[in-house]
Amino acid sequence: MKQNRWQIVNAVMVIIFAILALVIWFRKYDGSGAVNTIGVKLSSLAVLGIFLLLVLVVELVVYWLTKK
Numbered sequence: 001m002k003q004n005r006w007q008i009v010n011a012v013m014v015i016i017f018a019i020l021a022l023v024i025w026f027r028k029y030d031g032s033g034a035v036n037t038i039g040v041k042l043s044s045l046a047v048l049g050i051f052l053l054l055v056l057v058v059e060l061v062v063y064w065l066t067k068k
Contacts, residue, residue: 006063017052021045 024044030036036044 009059013052013055017048020048024048 025041027036030040030044034040
């Protein structure tokens with residue numbers, strides 16, 4: 001049962017990440033009203049990816065601690 005919860009949480013995280021990546025890639029203007037260039041889009045996606053990696057590391061640490 002616990003494994004199913006982890007899989008559901010991970011599936012939801014992947015869906016949220018994909019939606020946010022698509023929003024970042026296809027929007028014409030960012031939150032401040034500046035025009036999005038390829039460089040700005042890539043840096044925004046990099047920030048989103050780093051955040052996802054941090055969440056993944058925390059999740060793996062918690063998973064490892066609960067397995068013991």
